[in-house]
Amino acid sequence: MTAAAIAPARKGSGFWGAFARNKGAVIGLAFLTLIVLMAAFADVLYPDSPWDMTAMPFQPPLSEDALLGSDTLGRDIAAGIAHGARVSLLIGLTSTAVAVLIGVFLGAVSGFYGGRVDDLVMRFTELFQTIPNFVLAVVLVAIFTPSLTSIVLAIAIVSWPPLARLARGEFMSLRSREFVHAAVTTGQSNMTIIWRQILPNSLSPIIVSASLMVATAILLESSLSFLGLGDPNLMSWGYMVGAARTVIRQAWWMSFFPGIAILLTVLALNLVGEGLNDALNPKLARKGRS
Amino acid sequence: MSNRLRHFRQTLTAAALAAALAAPLALTVPGVAVAQERGGTMNIIVQPEPPILVLGLNQQGPTQTVAGKIYQGLLTFGFDLTPQPELAESWEVSPDGKVYTFKLVKNAKWHDGKPFTAHDVVFSTSKFLMETHPRARATFSKCEKIEALDDYTVRFTLKEPFGPFLQAFEVSSAPMMPKHIYEGTDFKANPANATPIGTGPFKFKEWNKGSYIHLVRNDEYWKAGKPYLDDIYFRVIPDAASRAVAVEQGTVQQTQFNDIETFDVPRLKGLPNVEMTTKGYEFFAPLSWIEINTRNKPLDDKRFRQAMMHAIDRKFIRDKIWFGLGRPATGPVNSVTRFHESNVRKYDFDPKKAEALLEEAGYKKGSDGTRAKVRLLVMPYGETWTRLGEYVKQAMKRVGVDVTLETTDAAGWVNRVSNWDYDLSFNFVYQYGDPALGVSRTYISDNIRKGVMFSNTMGYSNPEVDQLFAQAAQTNKDEERRQLYSAAQKILVEDVPVAWLLEMEFPTFVDKRFKNAVTTAIGVNESYDSVYMVKK
Numbered sequence: 001m002t003a004a005a006i007a008p009a010r011k012g013s014g015f016w017g018a019f020a021r022n023k024g025a026v027i028g029l030a031f032l033t034l035i036v037l038m039a040a041f042a043d044v045l046y047p048d049s050p051w052d053m054t055a056m057p058f059q060p061p062l063s064e065d066a067l068l069g070s071d072t073l074g075r076d077i078a079a080g081i082a083h084g085a086r087v088s089l090l091i092g093l094t095s096t097a098v099a100v101l102i103g104v105f106l107g108a109v110s111g112f113y114g115g116r117v118d119d120l121v122m123r124f125t126e127l128f129q130t131i132p133n134f135v136l137a138v139v140l141v142a143i144f145t146p147s148l149t150s151i152v153l154a155i156a157i158v159s160w161p162p163l164a165r166l167a168r169g170e171f172m173s174l175r176s177r178e179f180v181h182a183a184v185t186t187g188q189s190n191m192t193i194i195w196r197q198i199l200p201n202s203l204s205p206i207i208v209s210a211s212l213m214v215a216t217a218i219l220l221e222s223s224l225s226f227l228g229l230g231d232p233n234l235m236s237w238g239y240m241v242g243a244a245r246t247v248i249r250q251a252w253w254m255s256f257f258p259g260i261a262i263l264l265t266v267l268a269l270n271l272v273g274e275g276l277n278d279a280l281n282p283k284l285a286r287k288g289r290s
Numbered sequence: 291m292s293n294r295l296r297h298f299r300q301t302l303t304a305a306a307l308a309a310a311l312a313a314p315l316a317l318t319v320p321g322v323a324v325a326q327e328r329g330g331t332m333n334i335i336v337q338p339e340p341p342i343l344v345l346g347l348n349q350q351g352p353t354q355t356v357a358g359k360i361y362q363g364l365l366t367f368g369f370d371l372t373p374q375p376e377l378a379e380s381w382e383v384s385p386d387g388k389v390y391t392f393k394l395v396k397n398a399k400w401h402d403g404k405p406f407t408a409h410d411v412v413f414s415t416s417k418f419l420m421e422t423h424p425r426a427r428a429t430f431s432k433c434e435k436i437e438a439l440d441d442y443t444v445r446f447t448l449k450e451p452f453g454p455f456l457q458a459f460e461v462s463s464a465p466m467m468p469k470h471i472y473e474g475t476d477f478k479a480n481p482a483n484a485t486p487i488g489t490g491p492f493k494f495k496e497w498n499k500g501s502y503i504h505l506v507r508n509d510e511y512w513k514a515g516k517p518y519l520d521d522i523y524f525r526v527i528p529d530a531a532s533r534a535v536a537v538e539q540g541t542v543q544q545t546q547f548n549d550i551e552t553f554d555v556p557r558l559k560g561l562p563n564v565e566m567t568t569k570g571y572e573f574f575a576p577l578s579w580i581e582i583n584t585r586n587k588p589l590d591d592k593r594f595r596q597a598m599m600h601a602i603d604r605k606f607i608r609d610k611i612w613f614g615l616g617r618p619a620t621g622p623v624n625s626v627t628r629f630h631e632s633n634v635r636k637y638d639f640d641p642k643k644a645e646a647l648l649e650e651a652g653y654k655k656g657s658d659g660t661r662a663k664v665r666l667l668v669m670p671y672g673e674t675w676t677r678l679g680e681y682v683k684q685a686m687k688r689v690g691v692d693v694t695l696e697t698t699d700a701a702g703w704v705n706r707v708s709n710w711d712y713d714l715s716f717n718f719v720y721q722y723g724d725p726a727l728g729v730s731r732t733y734i735s736d737n738i739r740k741g742v743m744f745s746n747t748m749g750y751s752n753p754e755v756d757q758l759f760a761q762a763a764q765t766n767k768d769e770e771r772r773q774l775y776s777a778a779q780k781i782l783v784e785d786v787p788v789a790w791l792l793e794m795e796f797p798t799f800v801d802k803r804f805k806n807a808v809t810t811a812i813g814v815n816e817s818y819d820s821v822y823m824v825k826k
Contacts, residue, residue, distance in 0.1 A: 049684075049687070051680060051683065051684050051687075052684060053681075053684055057610045072553075072610065072611075072677065073610055073611070073677060073680065073681055073684075074610070142699070145696070145697065145698070146697055228676065228697070232668065232676075232679070232680075232695035232696070232697050233683075233694060233695050243673070243676075243677070246551065246553045246673055247553050249557065250553075250556075250557070
């Protein structure tokens, strides 16, 4: 249910054409594909656990047994980056999915019904928007003890409000369009109208902001792990930077490579998001450029 | 004017710096004798800031380091833990080990000018500390009588012999408190607590909360000509990175205990202006271990615990996680304390032996290569312990045991371990110079007390061990005690109630110009009356 599903609604090759016109987006997509492949084949590239102490500790990059060097306990940095990609992508995608579910549902209800419901849902949303994201995430993870599930949920819980507001805006404006009125007069139920009529037409901005949200989620996860609030049994990039920061003056590579991995992934996601924006919201994109 | 003054000061500082850099060179010239001269200011880090400086009321680590310069005990202890005179110039023990008689120094004075006498000792040990100091209470409640024979003689009569009785007169274990200030008052609420009065070489001058504690030379000190230093500033620096920088820049001249993070130690060790020592912690002699809940399967099986000892490379832990600090532990008694037995079952790092033991105990490899699953509650005391948790997980995985790491905060850790809600965790405790004070408490079944931290939280119970520890505490004949403790250690090492990791060492960094800082087993908590500064 991604771009491909919507593309036919627009003009044939227009989507890819618009997307490809943005060079950055193509580079981003290529890089993202690379990271996804790395995550998918992490077990083939580095069959051992990334926690295994396979090399001498403190080996600099380009050592015989550790391409990107080894960390304080002799764990291979490259293996950590490959396996960490899984955790970062997994958490980024699932938490975004959960946030989209919550956000779009609340936004849709709020925008479609309006009035009291709208007031109630929006006040509730504002409640979350007033609390700084990261602080709330830290508190949630600390309360529910760090684990994959608690981290995904914490990130989702702090990320949904902007999506709810976006979905609400879309629903409100589409609500008064003729095709919706037509649907109402033909006697379709509210659920059908929301689900079949309005939602498909409001998807493009949601997809664009969700793609950017994956990047934010990865950053949030990295920050949590950096602070030692990651799942202690999962290797992640943020954890690697956090664990290596104490020896940064002796061994720069331990925090440098995972840091670069985070930077490039987030950058790639942002580029892809911008490309999607160009492709899906051509009017907005053109306005933005001029 | 003030500008010129500042400039002058800067020039002075620069000169001092140059002198500091030149000093090590000068010292290496053979035949240059250095006199112990008066003068000099020492800046020492204190971390965290002590809540109060009255040592009789609070014995946290930082309080001991600061207040150890203000208050004194009757005895102090050499590196080998033999008693040395402090406020007591001599002492006698009756042959049956029940009567201890101390002769006090005659010229000691409190900082307010009143003489220090035997009545202060009686007051401190029978009244003040009995009310305020748990460790002292445990010892002095074994006394039948505490009496002053004359102004400078005190006699303690015990109900039954107690091996480590002399250890109880170390300054933090029994600091002497002034009777004329505290008698008949509420000790904890006495207004005099804000301006501590002791007999030590340094007097309390000023406390700028959150910044520094300033102690100045006690000109009336009872040891003639001492102390040498003019004053000592204890600097409060809460951030670990800033503490390391303060050492690098020479703005502080001493750090101790955990002030410097282990990963900074190798770097600071190489500095030209400071010297590092790990001596001076023999009285505390902390030992770290993997806490094992012996109630839970599979940890109730001795062979499983023995396999853990073989599966974990303690040398790796020392070298790579503690950056060379400490010694791989071989048993429950730290080797720098008394009664350490080295002739016990050896657990060399050998995963094959570990696997053989697990096979024997019936833990066969499942289809996924796993023999058993346990949880490890990582001690929330910083990065180093987290790394240790990760290491243990991998080391155990190598022999087919799947370890799940759990994290928690400090309160949660104490809560879960003391209420026995864990499989594995880490812990370390001080040994206070004698197995009867710091070792037996971990292993005797009397001390299996739910909800109490640092008790026998493993639930290990062996009547033979109980018996040996009880007998050893109730005699003061060293040879007899040695035999009893050796027997106890042999059984414990065979049973592995905890998996001992390291005899921990703390680094003390001292500016090379300052001499005599660490001279006894209590190291940085010593009075510093013989510390002097080499000028030039």
